[in-house]
Amino acid sequence: MGLSLHIIHLYISITPNQKKKNSSSTGGRKNEKLKEQLLKFLNDPSYRPLNKSELARALEVTPKRRQQLRQIIADMESEGTIRKIKKGRYVKRGGAEMIGIIQFHTHGNAFVDPENSNKDSSLFIPKDATGTALHGDKVVAKIMTRGSSPQSTKNIKNTQTKERLEQRFSDSGKLPEGQVIKVLERKNGAIIATYQRKGKFVYAQPDNPLLPATIELDPEKLPAKLPEPRNKVVIAITDWISRKANPRGHIVKDLGPLDTPGIDILQIIYAHKLSLKFPEEVTKEANNFSDRISEEDIQSREDWRKRPVFTIDPDDARDFDDAILVEKTKDGNWELAVHIADVAHYVRPKSLLDKEAYYRGNSTYLADRVIPMLPEKLSNGLCSLVPEKDRLTHAAVMQFNKNGTPKSVRFCKAVINSARRFTYKEAYALMQKPDPQNPFSQRLSTAWELAKKLRERRFKSGALELDMPEVRAVLDKNGKTIRLEKTENDESHQLIEEFMLAANEAVAKHIKEKMKPSVYRIHEDPDSDKLFEFRQLVLNYGFKVGDLDSPNAIQSLLKSVQGRPEEHAIKVGLLKSMKRATYSEEPIGHYGLSKTNYTHFTSPIRRYADLIVHRVLASVTGAISTKTPKLTELNGISKHLSDTERNSASAEMESQKLKQLEFLWLETKGSGDSPTPTHPAIIHNVRRKGLFIELTDHFIKGLVPEHALPHCRGGYWFDGSMSRFVGSKPKRIFEAGQEILVTVDRVDLDQRLVDFKIVDN
The missing domain is CATH 2.40.50.700 (OB fold (Dihydrolipoamide Acetyltransferase, E2P))
Structure with missing residues (x-):
């Protein structure tokens, strides 16, 4: 039935081993110096275009190193840093040119979003100027017309926002225009x-x-x-x-x-170019590990096997990264131990397992399967903190005072034997209805007492409460959706969340203080103009809102929409207005969590970033001598891991959306002669083409086209100034924030679209 995905990578990209081979060279530092020398030469105002041979002579490159120079020139041309002109001569790109990712729209026009920038400086590419670029390609575009602000900005009072918007548009309200002159990299390999x-x-x-x-x-x-x-x-x-x-x-x-x-x-x-199978040699390396933990592995570790540590995970989880134990001390304070699977013990730097894990970046959780970062022998076996099995961990043992303020932390390598595995549902049930006969009932109560204080402290410091219910598709054995299940962010989830946040923060602070290069999880402050656009969305719903540049104003807004039908749509809108959390070698903090120090430490089975952090922590605490990345390497590593995370998240969301739409399609198809099922919904935007709505029971977004509006003898007219449809005979108004009842009209699974029609009461 064809080739495996790893063979496909031979056609569409390069494998991890190839990447290693291509990027490694004994003369790497010399090449970097030669590249810097070439760039300096090209930037000189007196430079006149030269070909390869002329450049070699001008830079006094010896015959032995001319092949390296030719490779550097080829790489720089591929990157878009330089370009070849007539007679094979080279010049540096710049001036009225932009390098970025091209995004097409359905009418054939496109936009180029520059690399390492936000979309506010996009370049509009007309349909006849896109060349042979494909959606998602990396291109070089020539800027043909510049722009300034549209007339509408004169009403914007926020000076910073007004200036940014004025930089984006031309006098007619259009973006600067350009044309594609070169495709640097094809992104549509599969x-x-x-x-x-x-x-x-x-x-x-x-x-x-x-x-x-x-x-x-x-x-x-x-x-x-x-x-x-x-x-x-x-x-x-x-x-x-x-x-x-x-x-x-x-x-x-x-x-x-x-x-x-x-x-x-x-x-x-x-x-999404996800790897279904592991290379045979990687699986073999994993299978070489014994199923039993040796006494030698345990000797230098703290023994927690007789202490009642336990796990809380989803129903269908098999890769248990973390186990916890919370105890009150005699003086009324708390001790929290967060034990994390010691993946670094098995996955050593530069091993085949390590290279494959880095290549994948993270596990991917699709609607019908998990594509793990590590082979099953490790991910669901030796590293998973399953109950009643000895397992190796890397632990953060934290002390908190009566108010939940951190007092101290220590880190240790340990061995545990999990005393109990809870699902979130089981833990929540026991927390809601304590059982005096169950010793874990009191342990959960004690744990929640601390978690609640940590949560209160976090929100008091400015963290944003963006917790939302999650809807996922439940499938039968043939992969068809049989129901949609909503998971609330209840106390059992919040308990684990707070303890993982505490451990991540403690590790980040410790590594930062030791000044050891590492990977951090960062979330930059949002752009003012993005918040301005979000503010307009909130106003459309009829809510009053203050200056959203202040986290306190955002917190107040989130409190005011709590429990309202608009809550989910507004929280999603807020998330879209913010920058995406990424990995970085710079510890600049996390805006959404309101933390100065933050990293990812608690999920090394499924995230490679956490594995790096484990190695760095072991190095600074002296637990083990291990090789960790240099600062100069971490920028590329962070970018790669941010990219793989984004790719996996895209695949996960698309798989869930597909299965949710399949549920609506099967629901409508299976109704037969019975009335079509109805769903409560809220209008979150009104455009000329119809009402953009969200189902409030399943959080599925769709469109009510204008022709599917309830009948009015006098018809409807679109009031653009008020963003609403107004009908007459009888008079009807449809606008943002309005609650309606709908049925499914049409589902397009290929395009991931659904149309609804309003139930006329």
Whole structure:
């Protein structure tokens, strides 16, 4: 049935070992110096364009090192730093050019978002100026027209916001315009498409409407066994010479007919280039570990096996990263022990396991499966803190006073034997209805007493309460959605959350004080203009709101919407207005959590960043001598881990959205002659095309098109100034913040879209 995903990477990217090979060189430092020398030379005002040979002579590069110079020039051209002009001469890019990621819209126009910047400085690319760029490619665009502000900014009182908006637009309210002059890097290595055949002409039609409608398949690279027409296939584009012709590509994998069980999730997996299988040598390295922990492994560790540590995890979890124990001391203070799986004991730097874990970056939790960062022998076996099994941990043992203020912390390597495994539901039930006969009932009560104080302190210091219920699809054995299950962020979840936050903060503070290079989890302050746009959304719902540049004002807003139908939509809108939390070598703090020091330490089974932090912590505490990354390496590492996290999050959200929409589709299809199920909803935006709504029972977003509005003899007119639809005979008004009742009208699973119609009461 085709090739494995690791073979696919030979076509569309490079494997971890290839990356290692390509990036390592004994002359790395010399190459960096030569690159700096070349850049300085190109930046000199007196520089005149030269070819490779002329550059070599000008820089006095010896014959032995000319191959290195040629490679540096090729790399810089590929990166977009320099470009080749007539007669093979090179100049530095700059001036009226922009390097960034191109994002297409359905009408064919596109925007280029510059690298290492926010979208406020985007460049508009007209349909006929996109060249052979594909959605998501890294490109060089030439800026053709500059811009200044639209007239609408004259009413904005916030000076900072007004200035930023004025930098974005032209006098007519348009972004600066440009055209694509070079594609630096193709990002669409694995394209999900439908295989088609007309006579001898074979082609594929991509599912993504933002890609060209047809990809011509190279007849010389067709597989021996051709897919059946309308089968889903994975395509790799090989070349695209001109927009006047179709791109050319070849089939990498035949996924099978559209109704094959699980093919919908497989499409998401391949589109996001997620690795389904581990290389054989990696699995072999994992399987070489004994199932038993030796006495030698235990000798230098604190023995916690007779102490009642326990875990709380989701129902279907198998990779238990963390275990806790909270005890009150004689003086009325608390001791909190957070034990984290000692993955670093098994996954050593530069080992095959380590390289594969870094390449993956993290585990990915899809609607129907988990794609782990580590092989099952470790992720669900030796490293998982399962009950009644000896397990190795790296622990943070923290002391808090009666008010929940941290007093001290110590870190140790330990061995535990988990006394009890709770699901969140079991823990919550016992917390709500204590059982005097159950010794863990009191332990949970004591733990929550501390967690509650930590939570209160955190919000008092300015942290934002953005906890929201989570809706996930529950599937049958064939991968079909049988129900949607809502998980509330109750006390059992909050208890674990507070203790993990405390451990992460304590580790970050300790490493920072020791001045040891490490990876930190950061969340920068939001941009004022993004908050201004969010403020408009809140006002549309009819809520009063102050200056959102102040965290206190945001906290007040969140309190005012608590328990309201608009709560979920407003919290999602706030999250979208903020910058994304990322990894960085710079400990600049976390805005959302209101923490000066923060990192990720508590999930090394599923996050490589945590594994790095474990190694760094072991190094600074003297627990073990281990190799840790240098500061110069951490920028690239942090960017890679932020990218893999973003990619996994995208796949996870898409898989859940697909299955949630499948539930609505099956619900409507299965109703037969019975009345179609109805859902409560809230209008969160009104545009010319209709009402954008969110179901308040399942938090699914969709559209009520204008034609699906309840009948009015006098029709409807769109009041753009008030963002509402007004109908007459009888008079009706539909506007943001209004609660309505809807049924499903149409579900498009390919485009992940759903249309609703209003139930006319």
